[in-house]
Amino acid sequence: MIGKKLKRSTARLFSFGSVLLLLGLYTVLSERQQQLHPGDRTIPTWSQLWTGLEYLVEQPQEQEEQAELDLLAAALGEAALADAEKEPRNLLSDRILWEASCSTLSRLLGGLATGLVGGVLLGVLMGCFLKIDAAVSPIMYFASRIIPTAAMPIFFKLAGIEMEMYVTMIAFGSMPIVTLTVSQIVQEFPDELRYKAYTLGASHLEVILTSIFPYILPKVLDLAILMIGPALVYLIAAEQIVAGEGFGYRIRVLTKATRFEVVYPLIVILTLYASILTAALRLMQKKLCPWYKLGGR
Amino acid sequence: MAGPILELKDLGHGFGDHPVLHQVNLKIQRGEIIALVGPSGCGKSTLLRAIVGTHPPREGKVLMWDGDRPCIVDSPGRERGIVYQRYSLFPHLTAQENVAYGLMVDETETRDRLFRRAWWRNLRKQHMEQAAEMLERMKLEEALHKYPPEMSGGMCQRVAIAQALIMKPSILLLDEPFGALDEATREELQRILLGLYAENEKAKAAGEEPAHTVLIVTHEINEAIFVSNRLVGLSQYWNWQERGRSSCPGATIVYDQATPIFSPDDDRDFLSFRDQKDEILKQVFHTNQLQDPSLYVQAVPEEEETSSL
Numbered sequence: 001m002i003g004k005k006l007k008r009s010t011a012r013l014f015s016f017g018s019v020l021l022l023l024g025l026y027t028v029l030s031e032r033q034q035q036l037h038p039g040d041r042t043i044p045t046w047s048q049l050w051t052g053l054e055y056l057v058e059q060p061q062e063q064e065e066q067a068e069l070d071l072l073a074a075a076l077g078e079a080a081l082a083d084a085e086k087e088p089r090n091l092l093s094d095r096i097l098w099e100a101s102c103s104t105l106s107r108l109l110g111g112l113a114t115g116l117v118g119g120v121l122l123g124v125l126m127g128c129f130l131k132i133d134a135a136v137s138p139i140m141y142f143a144s145r146i147i148p149t150a151a152m153p154i155f156f157k158l159a160g161i162e163m164e165m166y167v168t169m170i171a172f173g174s175m176p177i178v179t180l181t182v183s184q185i186v187q188e189f190p191d192e193l194r195y196k197a198y199t200l201g202a203s204h205l206e207v208i209l210t211s212i213f214p215y216i217l218p219k220v221l222d223l224a225i226l227m228i229g230p231a232l233v234y235l236i237a238a239e240q241i242v243a244g245e246g247f248g249y250r251i252r253v254l255t256k257a258t259r260f261e262v263v264y265p266l267i268v269i270l271t272l273y274a275s276i277l278t279a280a281l282r283l284m285q286k287k288l289c290p291w292y293k294l295g296g297r
Numbered sequence: 298m299a300g301p302i303l304e305l306k307d308l309g310h311g312f313g314d315h316p317v318l319h320q321v322n323l324k325i326q327r328g329e330i331i332a333l334v335g336p337s338g339c340g341k342s343t344l345l346r347a348i349v350g351t352h353p354p355r356e357g358k359v360l361m362w363d364g365d366r367p368c369i370v371d372s373p374g375r376e377r378g379i380v381y382q383r384y385s386l387f388p389h390l391t392a393q394e395n396v397a398y399g400l401m402v403d404e405t406e407t408r409d410r411l412f413r414r415a416w417w418r419n420l421r422k423q424h425m426e427q428a429a430e431m432l433e434r435m436k437l438e439e440a441l442h443k444y445p446p447e448m449s450g451g452m453c454q455r456v457a458i459a460q461a462l463i464m465k466p467s468i469l470l471l472d473e474p475f476g477a478l479d480e481a482t483r484e485e486l487q488r489i490l491l492g493l494y495a496e497n498e499k500a501k502a503a504g505e506e507p508a509h510t511v512l513i514v515t516h517e518i519n520e521a522i523f524v525s526n527r528l529v530g531l532s533q534y535w536n537w538q539e540r541g542r543s544s545c546p547g548a549t550i551v552y553d554q555a556t557p558i559f560s561p562d563d564d565r566d567f568l569s570f571r572d573q574k575d576e577i578l579k580q581v582f583h584t585n586q587l588q589d590p591s592l593y594v595q596a597v598p599e600e601e602e603t604s605s606l
Contacts, residue, residue: 190383190384191351192381192383192384192385193384193387195349195351195373195379196379196381196384196385197387197398197402198351198372198373198374199349199373199374199375199377199378199379199461199466200375200378200398200399200402200403200460200461200464201375201399201402201403201464202402202403203402203406205407206402206406206407209407210398210401210402211387214387214389214390215387215388215389217389289389290444291388291389291390291444291445291446294444294446294447
């Protein structure tokens with residue numbers, strides 16, 4: 001029957017089953033690839049993937065560093081290698097994973113936080129004061145249609161290629177959507193509750209801070225979770241073009257060097273970070289807004 | 298001791314070209330429990346919004362008395378408490394926090410709550426105790442820490458009444474507050490209103506000012522007669538043709554009569570006021586009964602001079 005509820009145990013069985021099936025298919029596929037092209041790393045075996053993971057978390061040996069530089073020379077050309085040798089630690093840090101994680105996550109969190117805070121503030125103002133909404137929403141609507149990765153050269157020009165550029169780009173990419181959505185959520189705040197707050201003695205500021213903001217907070221956290229994906233897209237694209245560190249940079253360099261046994265773990269770890277961030281925001285929502293899941297929407 | 302608390306003077310309202318209310322005149326005395334009934338779409342809620350101050354009238358005035366001085370109502374204020382049928386509570390607050398909300402926003406400011414933490418903690422404790430007492434009075438002691446989605450409709454409405462009453466408003470406005478509830482819960486809440494009237498009578502007997510003035514909008518006539526001491530009928534079915542109008546200029550008051558008084562412990566015998574119910578149905582709800590509103594409008598005594606406002 002359509003929509004028939006599942007027992008928890010049945011649902012788990014199906015979930016685990018699908019994951020196991022996927023892993024099994026990958027195993028078969030990678031083994032077959034090895035039989036056809038021994039040593040190929042485009043679909044690495046589990047042991048190759050483990051080696052790749054070790055490469056990410058352990059300090060590369062001297063000969064590996066040389067091999068890495070050779071690969072980079074092949075991938076980027078001699079000019080890039082010359083630059084890399086001037087500051088070799090930018091390309092070959094002691095712990096690639098640690099360095100890439102610090103760079104990418106700080107950029108992601110900085111950009112996402114800036115976009116969300118700016119978007120929520122502006123969205124609340126637009127939702128509460130419709131003259132501001134009338135003035136700002138056409139601009140925000142237009143800005144929300146601009147593809148940040150397409151406008152990347154403008155960001156390079158305006159904000160350089162350091163941390164500020166990534167934060168600006170992610171904030172620019174997320175803020176218009178956050179602003180318009182928050183404005184819409186605020187306008188959906190029931191009139192009756194607004195009037196009631198006034199009859200209980202609340203000022204305009206009190207209505208915003210004690211009635212509207214707590215009401216929209218869980219929806220803002222839902223929005224933050226939704227924005228993680230686009231923010232990562234903008235960030236990884238920018239890192240692949242201009243960064244000297246971070247996941248995007250590593251993935252690009254290692255892909256050119258056909259080191260897929262390292263690229264895949266990098267992608268999985270990046271996905272794990274996004275999942276951890278999502279789980280943290282869900283936990284925050286559960287702790288700060290216990291009423292939300294009870295049906296008080 | 299009891300004097301006027303709210304007056305509507307020649308109040309008119311409409312939306313675009315569509316008139317809704319026309320020359321509504323009503324004076325409410327302190328301590329009265331007034332029921333407002335009328336056909337669907339006659340403008341009962343619009344009238345209530347004009348009194349709340351969220352939709353000021355196009356014509357006429359809403360006057361509130363603060364002691365002997367009347368003042369014009371043009372925005373919501375804490376002297377007019379309101380309970381709605383829907384969205385009666387803040388979903389992000391527990392029952393106790395909902396009731397304490399008014400005390401918080403009325404007695405403190407954001408900066409005090411942020412920067413005078415110790416002072417605010419003490420005051421908050423007092424507010425929460427007051428809220429708990431009020432909820433106990435409404436027989437809701439077991440629901441103190443429940444969120445609105447965890448409570449039944451009847452419990453939510455009782456919390457909403459407690460939320461409004463704790464602020465001691467000059468007048469409590471109820472906009473079809475029991476409309477979505479089952480009959481048993483409706484009766485329970487109707488008896489709470491009768492309890493408020495009984496408190497008023499006790500206060501009057503002791504020479505004190507009655508504490509509760511209530512205006513309840515309802516579409517249920519039995520309920521209106523049972524809970525109130527006065528019933529007002531608002532209707533668009535009146536003899537506007539005789540006033541030289543080619544179309545209805547809006548609803549106006551066509552019925553204003555006292556109702557029998559019940560105590561909270563009395564049986565709810567609807568048959569005992571069947572004649573009055575039939576009369577209301579005939580005068581307020583029947584489209585073919587064109588009433589002369591001047592009979593009722595002028596029945597409101599002309600008292601204090603307020604024309605200067």
